[in-house]
Amino acid sequence: MLRRLNLAVWALLAGVGLSITGASPGVADDRGPLGDLFSYIRVANPKAELIARTVSLGDRVRKAERHGDLRPSEGRDLSRRINRIRDFLRDDRKLSDSEFRRRDGDLDKIERDLERKTDRGYRDRDRYGRR
Secondary structure, eight states: OHHHHHHHHHHHHHHHHHHOOSOOTTOOBTTBTTTTHHHHHHHHOHHHHHHHHHHHHHHHHHHHHHTTSSOHHHHHHHHHHHHHHHHHHHHOSSOOHHHHHHHHHHHHHHHHHHHHHOSSOOOSOOTTSOO
């Protein structure tokens, strides 16, 4: 079920990403190179936004571990925190506004900790470390 939901979220991301025009590819805001895409998803489905951010943040943590910028214990700690949010989203059927704000804040804290623990931050970079 979660696999189908993730596939649907990524299909939505691709569709919305293709429809957004006028943004230069090198410009990114604090959410990464997806730009304002998260605000479009939030309007449509707040749970989908949290799932997309959870997946993106998990990828960034794994990339930082793989490049040696995070100690294994730090990577496990961040991954464990991300997995708690993922499990909550998987088991929760209806996400209230307060739950959304809390999980969004948790993801912000994890992102801030990743930025602090790594010198490069791994803000959605390609495999060569470029933004």
